[in-house]
Amino acid sequence: MKAGWITSIVVSFIIVGAGMVSVYLINKEVPNQLKAESAIAVVTEEKADEKPEMTKELKEIIRDVQKVVVKIEVPGGMGSGFLYNDKGDVITNAHVVSNVKDVRIIAADSREFDGTVIGISSDTDVAVVRVPGLAQSDFLKVSQNKADIGEEVLALGSPLGLQNTVTTGIISGVDRDFDLEPYHYEDVYQISAPIAPGNSGGPLVDVKTGEVLGINSAGTNQGAIGFSIPLSNVLSMIEGWSKSPMTILPETVAATETENEEYNYKEPLNTEVAEYVVHYFYESVNYQDYVTAYSLLGSEWQQETAYKDLRNGYLQTESVAIDEITSTDNGDSYTVVAIISAEENIEGTFRYSKYRVTYKLGYENDQLKILSGDAKKID
Incomplete structure (x- = not known):
């Protein structure tokens, strides 16, 4: 049956879709x-020659x-x-x-x-x-x-x-x-x-x-x-x-x-929406739309991280696949954990690495935002 459950969560997404009521x-x-799988990009700290946005x-x-x-x-x-x-x-x-x-x-x-x-x-x-x-x-x-x-x-x-x-x-x-x-x-x-x-x-x-x-x-x-x-x-x-x-x-x-x-259209769980936001964040970065990716971060994260730093952090990433993704509803926030395989261009050499990324999501002004996160390389 048709189901609707949420007013505007994310406005001005740029860049991936996708049925409605009974898709x-x-x-x-x-x-x-x-x-x-969706194309995903992962943050790295090293800088490289800039790609065209x-x-x-x-x-x-x-x-x-x-x-x-x-x-x-x-x-x-x-x-x-x-x-x-x-x-x-x-x-x-x-x-x-x-x-x-x-x-x-x-x-x-x-x-x-x-x-x-x-x-x-x-x-x-x-x-x-x-x-x-x-x-x-x-x-x-x-x-x-x-x-x-x-x-x-x-x-x-x-x-x-x-x-x-x-x-x-x-x-x-x-x-x-x-x-x-x-x-x-x-x-x-x-x-x-x-x-x-x-x-x-x-x-x-x-x-x-x-x-x-x-x-x-x-x-x-x-x-x-x-x-x-x-x-x-x-x-x-x-x-x-x-x-x-x-x-x-x-x-x-x-x-x-x-x-x-x-x-039948089934109303998605809150955790499914949180996972979708994380996917969309990475897809925006993969499409080199760093402005949109930055807009999905919570205000506190934006205060700690300048736009240019976030942008530079992704420039070496060529492509990423999500191997696993799970999410947890914490009541007033959501935790999304993903295992990601990334292809990165390190000084002209392509390398494949795995990362475990963990994000906390929550609402700010009725919009679901990525409040905090970290990435750990898996040997």
Whole structure:
């Protein structure tokens, strides 16, 4: 069933995704699923020649897109959406708002608005929500072109309730067809950017142009594979609803209400969210977005560690895989422990090392932050 449990925890995440209410975990319908760990980077104290950071242009694209991506809350669930015109119309997935008419919209700046479903398909996983309070706001430009395999993309949304999260990847497949009752997915993109509960309905964005390519809609339960509906395939239907809103909405039967119990959305444990934040912190560093990584640290850690010191500490890390990760709920804080295998460039020589990293996480101003941490090398 759909479940929602948390208001904005993390705002302005840059860079990894990821379903919503009933994120569609595709198991039987999509064969040959892949399993992949998130790319992780680890702190080292040595300094090296600086790598180029994320370009200014890409940072601006992400900031501009984030401004118009929203979280959608319905009774018992949540998802994502994005503004696409000056009427305040938000595009999302049909399974995000199935069998409801009135929803709550949370903007990137935490403002809350009432929204009304004005269009929804009973067989294509697409819907439109009108939000009068967001009329005349900025909106995303839609790409009229089809994407090709290998093109770099950004997936934005609120995976696990973490609003304004950005995951990166490529178009790893095209023309994918499958069914997840009651919806038929045809000619969709397969993407390497993960799709997790809460990301459904968010935009798939072209890294180079900032234009919307698709609607993130489904993810597998076996690693970093997601599926996105090409916006050009459904744009005429969306524009039709915008011009002539539906007066009677069709009822739908979600897969979670049939025999497919494995598709049920389960509210994540607090410890799972803490682990997700640690993963995301490292992925931001791996993508060389040190500003975002630094913003995830607690205020006390930031007072003790300057931004440039954190940045320099990661410059020698080439790639990292998480071998193990565990977490503990301490009541008012969380402890996350991970065993990490790191590839590091030490004076031109690549070396592999293992680390045991331990982090304490807690809330500051309703945002989950990494309050403290250390890393010990394992011989």
